[in-house]
Amino acid sequence: MSFSHKILQWYALNKRNLPWRGTRDPYKIWLSEIILQQTRVAQGTPYYLKFVAHFPTVSHLANANEEEILKLWQGLGYYSRARNLHETAKKVANEMNGKFPETYAELITLKGVGDYTASAIASICFDELQPVVDGNVYRVLARYFGVDRPINDSSGPKYFKQLARTVMPEKEIRDYNQGIMEFGALQCTPKKPNCQHCPLNKSCTALQKRQVDQLPIKIKKTTVRRRYFNYLVVLGADSNGNAVSLLNQRKGKGIWQNLWEFPLYESNESIELKEIERQLPAILPLTSKVSISLYNKKDIIHKLSHQQLYTKFWIVKAEATLPMGIPWENLEKYAMPVLLAEFLKTFKI
Numbered sequence: 001m002s003f004s005h006k007i008l009q010w011y012a013l014n015k016r017n018l019p020w021r022g023t024r025d026p027y028k029i030w031l032s033e034i035i036l037q038q039t040r041v042a043q044g045t046p047y048y049l050k051f052v053a054h055f056p057t058v059s060h061l062a063n064a065n066e067e068e069i070l071k072l073w074q075g076l077g078y079y080s081r082a083r084n085l086h087e088t089a090k091k092v093a094n095e096m097n098g099k100f101p102e103t104y105a106e107l108i109t110l111k112g113v114g115d116y117t118a119s120a121i122a123s124i125c126f127d128e129l130q131p132v133v134d135g136n137v138y139r140v141l142a143r144y145f146g147v148d149r150p151i152n153d154s155s156g157p158k159y160f161k162q163l164a165r166t167v168m169p170e171k172e173i174r175d176y177n178q179g180i181m182e183f184g185a186l187q188c189t190p191k192k193p194n195c196q197h198c199p200l201n202k203s204c205t206a207l208q209k210r211q212v213d214q215l216p217i218k219i220k221k222t223t224v225r226r227r228y229f230n231y232l233v234v235l236g237a238d239s240n241g242n243a244v245s246l247l248n249q250r251k252g253k254g255i256w257q258n259l260w261e262f263p264l265y266e267s268n269e270s271i272e273l274k275e276i277e278r279q280l281p282a283i284l285p286l287t288s289k290v291s292i293s294l295y296n297k298k299d300i301i302h303k304l305s306h307q308q309l310y311t312k313f314w315i316v317k318a319e320a321t322l323p324m325g326i327p328w329e330n331l332e333k334y335a336m337p338v339l340l341a342e343f344l345k346t347f348k349i
Helices: 003-014 026-036 041-054 058-063 066-073 080-095 115-126 135-145 156-167 173-186 273-283 328-333 338-346
Strands: 225-237 243-245 264-267 290-294 300-303 307-321
Touching (some): 003 173, 026 080, 026 115, 066 080, 115 173, 135 156, 225 273, 225 338
Antiparallel strands (some): 225 264
C-alpha cells in the first residue's frame, strides 16, 4: 500500500468532526484556512463559528466595517489576517460577483492567500490536483522520507512542495490533503508522536534512524525584540458625572494596526513614576491636576511572534471633566489587543 493510500485509510478512521469538513463552499473553506493560519484548531474553531454566524456569505463580510471584524477577531493575533480577509471579501463580492475563483492560479492572486491556502481551497472545493504543504505536512514528509533539508531556507519550501506533489494520489485529493494535515496534527505530532501505533512506522525513515525528535529541521532566524509599553488609563468624568476614559487608535504598519488602546508612552526600559510624571504633558491633553498610581507592580509580559512587550498600566485620575471621554462601560465594545481586553476584565474602577 502506497504512502498516500495509508494516509487516506488513516484519515477515514480518525478524522475529526470539524464544522468546515462537511462543505465545499469556498467561502467557508477560505474563512477556516485564514483563521487557522498561526492558530490551533481548538482556538480557531469558536472564531470560525462566530464569523459564519455574523457573516454567512462573502457579501455579508464585504459589507461589514473593519471595526466590527477586528472586534470579532480580538484574541487571535496577527491582525493583518483580519484586514486581508476584509479586503479579499470586498474584491470577491464587488469584482467577482460574489464567486470565488476555482483554480489555484486565480486563488493565489487574492490578498492574504498564499501557496498553502490556494492549494487547500482549490483541492478541497474544486478537486484540483494541488498538494498542500503546511507545518503538519512538513513534519510528516520530513520524518517519513528522512529529509534533513531546512524547511525555511531559500530552497526548502520548493523542495517539499515538489515532494508533496510526487507522493499525492491522482484521485481523492480532497480527502488526502485534509488527511495528511490531520495526520500531522493528531498522529505525527511535534512532540511525543505515537510512533508505536503509527500505520507508517515500518517504512518511516526518521523512526528507523532514531531521528524523529530531530526532524523537521528549521533554521532559527529571528531575534526577539523587547519593548516597554506604559499605558495611561485615564479615569475621569463627563459633565454628567459618568465615568469616562480615553482611547487612541493605532495607525501605521506596526503591530495592532487600527486597534484601540489607552494613551501609550513607549520607553527604552522599564520606568518609574517620576518618568511618567515628566512625560505626561506631552502624552495627554489634560489641563487639570491629576494623580498617578501604578496598577501592576511587575511588568506584564505579553509575547508576540518576534516581540515581547513589558507592560505597565498607570492609573491617571483627572479632576476636571473629560468632554471627549468614552463612557467606561463602552470601552469593551472597541476592538483592542487581547492584552488590554484582559486588563479591562480585571480592573475595577
